[in-house]
Amino acid sequence: MLLTTNAAAVPLAAGSNYTQAVQVTLPLDQSHSPGAYYVIVETDYGKTQDESNEANNTRASAALSLTLPALPDLAVTNIVAPAIALPGQAMTVSWAVTNSGSTNVSGVWNETVYLGTNSVISNALPIALFTFTNTLAAGGSIVRTQRVTVPMDGPAGNLRLLVEVDSGM
Numbered sequence: 001m002l003l004t005t006n007a008a009a010v011p012l013a014a015g016s017n018y019t020q021a022v023q024v025t026l027p028l029d030q031s032h033s034p035g036a037y038y039v040i041v042e043t044d045y046g047k048t049q050d051e052s053n054e055a056n057n058t059r060a061s062a063a064l065s066l067t068l069p070a071l072p073d074l075a076v077t078n079i080v081a082p083a084i085a086l087p088g089q090a091m092t093v094s095w096a097v098t099n100s101g102s103t104n105v106s107g108v109w110n111e112t113v114y115l116g117t118n119s120v121i122s123n124a125l126p127i128a129l130f131t132f133t134n135t136l137a138a139g140g141s142i143v144r145t146q147r148v149t150v151p152m153d154g155p156a157g158n159l160r161l162l163v164e165v166d167s168g169m
Contacts, residue, residue: 026066034067034068035065036063036065036066037064037066038060038061038062038063038064039060039061039064040058040060040061041059042057043057043058044057070101070102070103071102071103072099072102072103072136072138073099073101073102074097074098074100074105074109074136074165075097075100075165076095076096076097076111077095077096077141078094078095078096078143079093079095079161079162079163080093080095085150087150087151087152087153087156088149088150088151089149090149091148091149091150092145092147093145093146093147093148094143094144094146095143096141096142097111097136097141097143099136099137099138099139100139103138104136106135106136107133108131109131109134110129110132110166110168111129111130111144111163111164111165111167112128112167113128113130113146113148113161113163114126114127114161114162114164115127115151115154115155115159115160115161115162116159116160116161117155117159118160121162124162125151125155127148127151128149130144130146132144148161
């Protein structure tokens with residue numbers, strides 16, 4: 001993974017050297033497992049300078065032990081909705097949001113209410129988006145109560161409401 005790019009162009013006389021320091025931000029990405037990582041520096045990246053020895057342009061640091069920081073984990077529970085709703089009708093829906101992570105969460109996040117024929121959000125129709133600004137302690141929870149309207153042209157039959165917290169919609 002390339003974290004930084006070219007160093008400043010500096011004339012470098014034979015037998016000379018220079019030192020370059022850069023600050024990088026490591027990505028917070030759950031697809032990278034904790035463990036030993038290395039900082040690898042390559043000079044003449046892209047092989048733009050003809051050299052007598054191209055084999056010594058890369059060097060790795062000593063191993064760095066990286067772990068993910070403590071993270072919140074928002075979860076939806078206890079969705080309560082009317083048993084019957086008609087198209088075009090507004091209804092009151094409530095749900096609980098729990099932070100089951102190991103650290104507090106604060107800031108802005110979205111919560112989306114969907115109407116679906118099963119419990120798979122990817123097959124469901126989003127019918128309401130709510131943006132909240134909260135602080136929620138690790139282990140804490142909050143109950144939401146909102147009004148949503150069943151769309152006139154949505155699916156029909158036995159449907160269910162689904163709620164996604166920290167939604168990307």
